[in-house]
Amino acid sequence: MIEEIVISALILGGLYALLSLGFSLITGVARIMNFAHGAFYMLAAYLIYSALSWGQGPAIIVSVALIIVISLVVYKLLVGPLREKEAEAALVTLALALIIQEGVKLIWGPDYKSIPYVITGYVTIMGVRVVTQKLVALFASIVCVAGLFLFIRFTKSGKATRAVTQNIEVARLVGINVSTVLMVTMAISGLLAGLAAVFFAPLSVLSPTEWTVLFQFFPVIVLGGLGSLKGSMIASFLIAFIEKTVEFTIGGGFLMQTVTFVIMLVVLLVKPTGLFGKPVMRER
Amino acid sequence: MEGEILGLIGPNGAGKTTLFNIITGFLKPDSGNVFFKGKKITKWKPHRIANMGLTRTWQQTKPFKRLLAIENVAVGYYSDRARSRRKDHEDPLSKPLEVLRRVNLVPPESNLFKLGGELSHGQTKRLDIARALVLEPDVLLLDEPFGGLGNIEMTIMTDVIQRLHEEGLTIVIIEHKMRELMKLVQRAVVMHFGEKIADGTPREIAANQRVCEAYLGREGGKLFA
Amino acid sequence: MTTSQSVLTQNLAEHKYALAVSIILLVIPVFTRDYYILSVLVFANIYAIFGASWDILGGITGIFSFGQVLFFGVAAYMSAGLNLFFGLPPIVTIPVGGAFGVLVGLVAAIPSLRLKGPYFAIISLVFPGILAGVIYMYPAITGGDAGLYGLTPISADIIVTYYASTILALASILLLVRLVSSRIGLIFKSIRDDEDTAEASGINTTRYKFLSFAISGFFAGIAGGFQAHQLMSISPFVFNTSYSFTAILSASLGGVGTIFGSLAGAYLTAFLNESLRSLVQFRVLISAIVMILVFRFLPEGLIRRITRRYNFRFGTWSAVKKLKREKIDATNS
Numbered sequence: 001m002i003e004e005i006v007i008s009a010l011i012l013g014g015l016y017a018l019l020s021l022g023f024s025l026i027t028g029v030a031r032i033m034n035f036a037h038g039a040f041y042m043l044a045a046y047l048i049y050s051a052l053s054w055g056q057g058p059a060i061i062v063s064v065a066l067i068i069v070i071s072l073v074v075y076k077l078l079v080g081p082l083r084e085k086e087a088e089a090a091l092v093t094l095a096l097a098l099i100i101q102e103g104v105k106l107i108w109g110p111d112y113k114s115i116p117y118v119i120t121g122y123v124t125i126m127g128v129r130v131v132t133q134k135l136v137a138l139f140a141s142i143v144c145v146a147g148l149f150l151f152i153r154f155t156k157s158g159k160a161t162r163a164v165t166q167n168i169e170v171a172r173l174v175g176i177n178v179s180t181v182l183m184v185t186m187a188i189s190g191l192l193a194g195l196a197a198v199f200f201a202p203l204s205v206l207s208p209t210e211w212t213v214l215f216q217f218f219p220v221i222v223l224g225g226l227g228s229l230k231g232s233m234i235a236s237f238l239i240a241f242i243e244k245t246v247e248f249t250i251g252g253g254f255l256m257q258t259v260t261f262v263i264m265l266v267v268l269l270v271k272p273t274g275l276f277g278k279p280v281m282r283e284r
Numbered sequence: 285m286e287g288e289i290l291g292l293i294g295p296n297g298a299g300k301t302t303l304f305n306i307i308t309g310f311l312k313p314d315s316g317n318v319f320f321k322g323k324k325i326t327k328w329k330p331h332r333i334a335n336m337g338l339t340r341t342w343q344q345t346k347p348f349k350r351l352l353a354i355e356n357v358a359v360g361y362y363s364d365r366a367r368s369r370r371k372d373h374e375d376p377l378s379k380p381l382e383v384l385r386r387v388n389l390v391p392p393e394s395n396l397f398k399l400g401g402e403l404s405h406g407q408t409k410r411l412d413i414a415r416a417l418v419l420e421p422d423v424l425l426l427d428e429p430f431g432g433l434g435n436i437e438m439t440i441m442t443d444v445i446q447r448l449h450e451e452g453l454t455i456v457i458i459e460h461k462m463r464e465l466m467k468l469v470q471r472a473v474v475m476h477f478g479e480k481i482a483d484g485t486p487r488e489i490a491a492n493q494r495v496c497e498a499y500l501g502r503e504g505g506k507l508f509a
Numbered sequence: 510m511t512t513s514q515s516v517l518t519q520n521l522a523e524h525k526y527a528l529a530v531s532i533i534l535l536v537i538p539v540f541t542r543d544y545y546i547l548s549v550l551v552f553a554n555i556y557a558i559f560g561a562s563w564d565i566l567g568g569i570t571g572i573f574s575f576g577q578v579l580f581f582g583v584a585a586y587m588s589a590g591l592n593l594f595f596g597l598p599p600i601v602t603i604p605v606g607g608a609f610g611v612l613v614g615l616v617a618a619i620p621s622l623r624l625k626g627p628y629f630a631i632i633s634l635v636f637p638g639i640l641a642g643v644i645y646m647y648p649a650i651t652g653g654d655a656g657l658y659g660l661t662p663i664s665a666d667i668i669v670t671y672y673a674s675t676i677l678a679l680a681s682i683l684l685l686v687r688l689v690s691s692r693i694g695l696i697f698k699s700i701r702d703d704e705d706t707a708e709a710s711g712i713n714t715t716r717y718k719f720l721s722f723a724i725s726g727f728f729a730g731i732a733g734g735f736q737a738h739q740l741m742s743i744s745p746f747v748f749n750t751s752y753s754f755t756a757i758l759s760a761s762l763g764g765v766g767t768i769f770g771s772l773a774g775a776y777l778t779a780f781l782n783e784s785l786r787s788l789v790q791f792r793v794l795i796s797a798i799v800m801i802l803v804f805r806f807l808p809e810g811l812i813r814r815i816t817r818r819y820n821f822r823f824g825t826w827s828a829v830k831k832l833k834r835e836k837i838d839a840t841n842s
Contacts (some may be wrong), residue, residue: 033630090575094754094795095801096801098793098796213640257639310708340707345705348703352829355695355825355829358828359827365711377829392611397829415710
């Protein structure tokens with residue numbers, strides 16, 4: 001049973017990592033909570049579904065590209081102008097998520113759909129039969145995370161991004177084109193959401209309320225610390241591990257969610273910054 | 285010491301505002317304690333400390349932007365401390381008005397109805413002081429009251445602070461504008477990198493080599509001591 | 510004229526808009542007895558109270574919650590339970606629902622003490638969902654998926670129900686407006702504008718935040734209880750985010766921070782919902798789009814836009830209003 005827990009936790013952790021990384025990026029750089037992030041993930045999956053008639057490969061490429069474009073458009077039109085007003089921006093992204101939910105319901109219908117695996121077949125690891133797709137998903141997630149880290153650490157744009165996260169005013173003063181950084185970040189976030197859809201969405205069912213996966217990874221964000229990429233990473237796997245342990249030992253469904261939410265609450269009350277995060281409490 | 289005006293100076297980053305924050309409860313110290321009127325107030329919440337008679341102003345102004353000037357001051361009037369000192373059936377605006385007069389914001393009565401965010405910089409700074417005064421404090425901590433002020437404003441501010449001192453208020457001032465500060469202050473403490481490095485009258489401070497070093501570097505220190 | 514007479518006419522003059530609106534609302538049943546129209550208006554009144562409850566917490570105290578429906582839903586379930594299992598009439602269950610709203614509000618206040626705005630918003634978003642989950646887990650008591658039904662209606666006569674809802678809405682909004690112009694409202698606003706400065710002024714912000722949550726919870730609870738009886742049923746769907754949305758939309762359309770704007774905003778929202786009745790699948794979609802448009806292009810809300818022309822500064826502390834009147838009258842006369 002332990003093997004099952006470990007493997008399924010790793011995979012779930014991979015999903016959380018991809019999603020929370022995209023979310024944290026925006027929060028850190030644009031200082032806005034993009035409540036529609038989960039919705040972008042869902043939308044990307046639906047796009048793949050529709051584009052399947054062009055073949056799986058093209059479908060994936062087109063959908064991911066489209067999601068990136070959509071992220072940028074959303075940013076330009078809605079989020080950018082509201083950047084100074086955090087409350088309104090958050091509300092707007094929430095409204096956006098609802099719009100996407102309803103839009104998806106209208107266009108594709110409320111019933112469950114699914115998209116095919118990228119790779120079919122099984123593999124046996126440590127005596128557990130694992131769907132190959134899951135391993136591919138995990139692998140993809142690791143690659144993305146690693147890629148992101150390399151980008152942030154070593155490229156010029158990555159450093160510019162880090163600068164903006166730390167102090168947007170000074171970044172502007174030293175000549176960093178902040179708008180470009182924001183757009184690039186938004187694009188990367190869209191890319192991550194799209195890739196998450198490509199690899200992980202086939203593993204579960206597709207429905208218009210799927211964007212609420214956002215709520216599922218809030219505990220990850222909180223535990224890891226808002227705005228901290230490293231934190232999101234580590235917390236993803238921790239939370240996934242806890243969820244799976246609960247699922248396999250006590251029982252699944254709502255109980256796992258409740259446990260992680262309780263953890264989230266406890267973290268917020270005890271150490272609101274999370275493990276590595278920027279201050280979540282009011283200054284002072 | 286009670287009744288005196290004390291200056292707190294030091295180069296940027298020395299920790300002066302941080303000290304104010306710790307004293308008034310906005311920051312928790314890693315170690316050590318703060319005492320006021322014989323009580324240990326280290327972990328107290330800011331409002332409790334304010335209600336004990338220890339108030340402060342802000343280095344960067346933080347008025348209630350969407351409230352009128354008189355409302356800004358009136359908020360403090362509903363603190364426990366102001367409430368306990370109230371005379372029966374007193375008009376709730378009389379104290380705020382009085383305090384606004386003391387900081388010279390009121391002779392143009394139109395100022396009363398300007399929004400906190402509409403006042404000029406100098407006016408906002410004095411509003412901040414008025415806000416603290418409405419609590420009838422024993423001690424007032426002023427954080428860079430002259431910051432960003434023009435000459436006329438500085439004169440008004442000096443006047444206000446002088447008068448407050450004459451009324452018996454104990455005041456501690458963080459300031460960088462030495463000329464203005466030294467006019468007001470009888471004694472000053474110098475901080476550098478979080479430590480106290482000097483304590484004395486303005487003249488003594490100016491002659492202190494370590495102080496000059498802190499501001500001007502080692503060479504400067506030797507030059508000016 | 511004697512002083513008391515002039516004060517009275519002055520008060521009336523100031524409140525003429527409120528009076529006009531109240532009279533119009535109260536007189537509507539004279540013109541139409543149509544069941545459909547009146548029941549839509551009943552919902553409008555419910556949204557008005559709900560929106561105002563959000564506004565007092567968000568627009569006045571500065572704590573924006575995305576899960577206002579938490580108070581609403583818990584109160585609704587409690588009212589339903591009391592009605593179904595103990596046979597208590599709506600006139601009892603609704604206020605008791607309000608009381609439960611207060612309790613939930615106080616609990617919800619706790620995380621807000623430690624968290625900055627957006628982070629609290631996340632929590633508030635997620636909590637109703639947890640409650641819905643809890644409800645699913647105990648279908649025996651809560652009716653699970655299907656919910657509870659068969660509650661006593663407010664009244665058999667829609668006109669009576671309409672009047673009940675209108676009076677409740679007007680009274681609630683009036684109370685809240687009085688609250689906002691009082692010293693408590695002043696303190697709430699100071700917390701909104703700058704919590705640190707409020708603390709530095711000797712205000713125990715924690716105490717007042719709890720108060721604001723309690724008040725917000727109470728009115729949301731009243732709205733919830735009333736709706737449960739109006740619909741004569743309650744289901745876990747009430748905890749859906751789109752419901753909290755209705756409160757926020759009502760308040761924002763009218764103008765965040767105005768309280769009475771929720772009345773207009775709610776009526777607009779109800780009108781919007783009903784005109785999309787045939788296109789029910791578009792309802793949430795269009796509401797969300799409207800919300801985004803409002804925030805993007807008319808952030809102060811419809812009502813504020815209108816009242817701005819009359820130089821109406823809403824919510825000034827009443828003592829200051831009096832002072833201003835004295836000073837201005839003094840210079841003018």
